[in-house]
Amino acid sequence: MDDIDPFIGTAPTALPPAQGLAATWWWPKAQIGNTHPGAVSPLGMVSACAYSGAYPTGYGLYTKNTEGLPDQMFDHPQASGFTHFQQSGTGAIRKYYNYVRVTPMVQPLDTLGQSWPLHDETAEAGYYAATLDPGIRCEITVGAKVAVHRYTFPEHRGARVVVDLSCGGLAIDHGRTVPLRAHVESLGHGRAQGTVVVEGVPLSVYIEVDSPDWRQMVWHDRRLIEGGTRLDFDRIRQTTLRPFGLLFIGQAAAGQSVEVRIGFSLRGCEQARENLRRECGEAPQAFDTIKAHTQAKWRDHVGRIEVEGGSPARRQVFATALYHSLVKPCFGDDESPFWPTSGPFAFDVCTMWDIYKTQLPLLMAICPDRAVDLLESLIRVCEEEGNFPIGYRMARGADRFFRQASALTHTALADAHAIGLGDLDWNWALVHMVDDLRRMYGEDFYEHGVVHPISHTLDLAYAYHCTSGVARAMNDVPLAKQLDERALLWPNAFDPATGLLHDSSFYEGGKWNYSFRLMHDMAGRIALAGGDEKFVAMLDAFFGYGAARVVQPGHRPDAAQMAVGYALNRFEGLNNEPDMEAPWSYHYAGRPDRTAEVVHAALTWQFGTGPGGLPGNDDSGGLSSWYVWASLGLFPVAGQSLFLVNAPAFARSTIHVGDKDFVIETSGHRETPISSDGLDRVPPPQYVQSARLNGKPLEVTHLSASDVHAGGTLHLELGPEPSRWGRATRPPSLSTGVGP
Template sequence: MTVRQMITVALATVLLTGAGGTPAVAGAALTGAKHLPAADVKHRPDAKHRTTVEDPAQYVNPFVGTQQGAIDFGNGGGAGNTFPGASAPMGMVQWSPDTVTYQHGGYLYSDQRIRGFSLTHISGAGCGDYGNIPFLPILGDSPVGHESFSHDHESATPGSYAVTFDNGLRTELTTTQRSGVARFSYPAGQRASLTVDAGRAFNSASGSVAIGTDSISGYTDGGGFCGSNNRYRIYFTAVFDHPFTRSGIVQDGRLDTGRRTASGESRGVAPQPPRTAKAQAELAGHRGPGLALHPDAPDTGSGAQALVSFDTSDNPTVTARVGISFTSAEGARANLDAEQGQRDFDQVRDGTRAAWNDLLGRIAVGGGTTKQQRTFYTALYHSFLHPSVLSDVDGRYPGFDGQVHRTDPGRVHYADFSGWDVYRSEMQLIALLAPKEASDIAQSVVDQGAQAGYFDRWTLANGGTGVMVGDPLPTIAAGMYAFGATDFDAAGLLRLALAGRSDDRERPGHAAYDGQGYLPVGTSGIWGSAASTLEYNTADFALAQLAGSLGDSADHDALLHRAAGWRNLFNTDSGYLQPRDADHGWPSFQPTQQDEYVEGDAAQYTWMVPFNHRGLFDAMGGNAAVVPRLDSFFEKLNAGPDAAHSYLGNEPSLNTPWTYDYAGRPDRTADVVRRAVTTLFSDAPDGEVGNDDLGEMSSWAVWGMLGLYPQVPGRAELVLASPLFPQITVTRGNGPSIDISAPGASADVRYVHGLRVNGTASTRPWTGSELITDGGTMEYQLAADPDPAWGHDPQDAPPSFDVGPAQSVTGQVTGLAGKCLDVAGGKSDWGTPVQISGCTGADGQRWTLAGDGTVRALDRCLDADHSGTADGTVIQVWGCNGTGAQQWWPRPDGSLYNPSAGRCLDAPHSRSADGTRLQLWDCNGTGAQRWTMPH
């Protein structure tokens, strides 16, 4: 098949830092790295060839994810947990219907009873929060708990929502970022009324309400996400175009027309699964959902519920304009006035749809089926519902220190960071398409850390929750920086993140992690010692990349070495990354165990070394062993958290389909990714098989349908599958463009047989930074049958990043009295002692400092006997196995440090006699531990 058509994709301001290299590349220096063919790196395809899509909002179905798409595995449900209501991109106001039967997100598609339209929501979380201040239009003088409806009389599209109740009352909603407009159309001949409850949310809440002649205002206090103690306050003001003919406070189901103000509280309805280390510890080994996932909300109000009525005899439609603020009552009104002005409902709705079209249109896909287009644009839509604007139009916002702060002019402060989820691919997508907003998001992360004194893992409104594990917020900012969103205090971020590495609030178990190179089983404050170790490794790697970009080589090197801690969990006997005891022993183990992992098992987490697949694969036995193991893993795509197969309905498995690219089988990546995006995602309400996690799962689907993925957190190389669509154009607005064409691409036509980059043939299943920053073209030749040869050469694999030199160095290693490090007798048998001896130039004295942090001679690795860590452990040569026992890191004082043991290579008692066998010993800076390495 000859590729002829070329389509432009403008990935404007993306700053992908230099990429490339041999299959194992040390650090971030990438010395000697290969780059993409440079035939025409500043190629600019003619604009007339670019793909455009008119009104991409027409392809979005906001109901996707509101109905269960798979079984509930106990990690938040089997649905996307999205909501269908009105929202601007990353809006503060997300005005949406809430059904009587609760589902995280507030709306369960199978329940056709609406209990209110609340002003705030979270899309896709596995726990509940927000759902504040529900409005419910009703008929008559008495409050009701809910109204029924049919989906035949309901519609939703980006920026607006509408439903007609079975009683004929119609509600239409639209929003700006910080305000909303509602139209309530009442049937003739009945009293038109409405309730507003300031003390009700999905969780326990309290609030205060005040009724004017044509307005309702107040505030609500909420929180409790995942059972945490986070709290926030939301102020609101609602102004109606009809004066009230009757009003009062609802108390115990009755209307008291003599009251104009009230305070009240309500119990929450949202189940709160255990998503913190403390909550997990209290489970005492129990697994599964634990709580009823879909309880029915009570019909009663909070005591801070207002009921007002209108005269609609002349005009049956009542319009309500609402503003909210997390800062002040004045801020709520100012947000309303500034963002709506004199515009009517239709103008606000059309303006918000235009904003969505501008954003959605930054990726234009051509060809494909209507279902595929709807699935794609719905996923892109869900990717941009969060993070959410927190600052008012004047820049004021509540900080994590309880004080009111103000952004710099022209900037926005954002909230709601599902850190453990979104660092993987969503924040990179936002940085790709909206670099200005991404810079503000990254600065918001910095501000959160500065105000709180540490970086939390999962933040909501103006507080941390402690939910999930790892250290993801600095990783988010580092990733955005790599993708070109650099207009924020990156140096401040790095400074705060380095301090946070030693803060128990940010990194529980940090002393053990830094001291032993991993988190032992039983470490206090830790949920999932193995999973948390791997998360810390990833965070350290991303921070290392940021440090390198900022010219901080010392912190870059130190962090990169910390990121290698995964080797301390690799058990060469089992081939898995396993939990480990404090004494370096291995507790009993099963690959399908969830204990010491987080929402997954060992079979799934063992692949989670996204920055060094080459090192991991070599430890597993090389590509020949890895590929069939991956094949078995992907026999099922969404098998759940305690299976030997993939669990693509949750985050820990998301990077794994792309790992085939590193093992020389990109055809398998193309197959698995295509199967996933066409079977696990759809354009129907049940079109997601796991909770969307504020857009992370949707962003993965977007990347998967593009055939590109940001595999390595903190860097901007993209690994390849293949495009689902024949034509794709991504634009960012700053000039560079990449034209992707894939004639014939479809659900079945998925395998790459050829690729031309900037007009030059390429066999690499990844792209480097020069393609993105300078622009160019990608022309695919696809077919329905695999081509195992394309991308198979190990030299074409995407770069992995390790701790050794970028280019291996070979020579003598000398120590005391100028004696050489020597393999006894020049033997290569496993277990042969390593000693010091007079230098002879023999092969047993020729040591190679390898890129993976090992020191090698005679095709064997310098090794601590039986992975010992105690003083006096003897040193030998052994088959290279990728474990921490074979890591030897040269330090400035000349010592060779073994991170697994926390000890140094040592000549016992400073003896320099020939044949002195070497050992591990506490690092002491003596000459017995000083080694001169080859250069």
């Protein structure tokens, strides 16, 4: 856990200029990780961080951007306080949270909302600290449903802690969040509570402040309400909003610390108080206890994958990637404000398009209980709202990301069923899987066998295949056969004359980016392209073999520059979701050596240490999960309960899958540096020469997910030259008569 650096990804991409194959890749999307260094608990409900109003987390210096490098909003790190609930690595999600701003200050109340410089920032898993002018040391830690702040003041007669319950959103155009209704109540003796209805969600807090002899009162429009103990707002509008909240004020000796404990709930103040009491107990101070407990949880979670070898830089990037993979989604058990029953409530699924290929299989491997909870929550969303969500935030809205993709939850459900994960009501799940196939774009696909955007044709055909597998496993053969008919309509998406997808509109990409996804019939897809050699030639062109170095978009790239880049029809690196799985398409054409070269180039040049160490938005951990799998030498094929095998970056790795261990060990492994190690030449890749699974020869380039989840040992012999391993027998495909 000591290798984790929460600051990785918080600044614009600042990696050394790539060499070799990676120098031919063109990155059109935002070149910034959009992560934050705030305190979080593994998959917890609450996060907390310094708040400047910057995009998209509320932390940092940068304004909104979708292409190239972002512009700065501010000249230096600054904060107007510390807020709760942040996105992690997302782009234009339009759900910016940052509720309940807590500001330690010695300035007058009418300066609230101004930002002051931040100094001496530090962060660890579960902990964030900084000094806020004029010399207030601020520390934050969180539990699953609580946040604890500790502020150490300089000597001052009028030190104060101000809680702003009206805060929300960002300081960018259209980024502000305005509460609709609110209730705030001072309970005396350092106690207060309140509920703010924001974007349809009733967020309740119960607050305790350890500040003996300090006065407390409510305030509105930056004016104290002497003698007042409560505020009620029945209806607030953009034009009528004036800040409001609570204030705690008193004399502080130099070095005096004040602790603020906040319990959160989406089901009222009483449950917020119970959440606070459950995690913090009755002791007057809980900061060190909560910090130690959360950091122990992080040690447990990131310890579920252990690696041996690697340079310090590579180990730090890997550890941080694993950390970022476990920040989202957020789980608020028994906290749904939309249905009354107990059980898991998962939000910040932002979005399935980002996480279904890499992050969800990772959760199934190392956090299987939480993976099941997520699926149960998604099924409940479908019951309540009529759709499996493509993305789901704290507020309702299962279908708000419909342009990205269709029917992605089906892949995770199919994987979970195939490996026997959890005790879901699979009959009920199957009902929703079938019904959801005909929603949104699914209706046109059902009637016509093709739909535009054309990528949705592939999504839906694949989802039919995933649903058919669940139906057949449950002995509903007639239903499975009906579903199979439409699963076989995937060729309708392709133009046989080019071997690529038909012209269409595409979400963040073009037809080249979407044409190499891993489908349920890769043998048929390769035949459609003209066979192995032609398919490999197309992939080689896409990945830039033999191409010249490209120039990346900088600040505010103009339309002409972007058009030239898009015309390359080139791999966009790990800056773009549709490209994440493309390197493994080579496996299905008998060229795992090419996969090794592309993945090695990406691991070497597209990730590094420091705030600028990510090539683009981390997308709620989807990108970081890609890095974790690629470093282990595995890639999950979502929906097919399948892993593809490649040369790993570490000499030995262990995945703790429940009470089983899956070990990936190597012979002939050679340590290779990454860009942050200060490369002066391109290090060559390594290739798998032979493989053994549990002591038996493995001639194929894939494993079933059951092999991994059952535990065992995969031994890979590595060498400096491509071999014949994996060229004769391909991964499963419908056209070969071996279904995934």
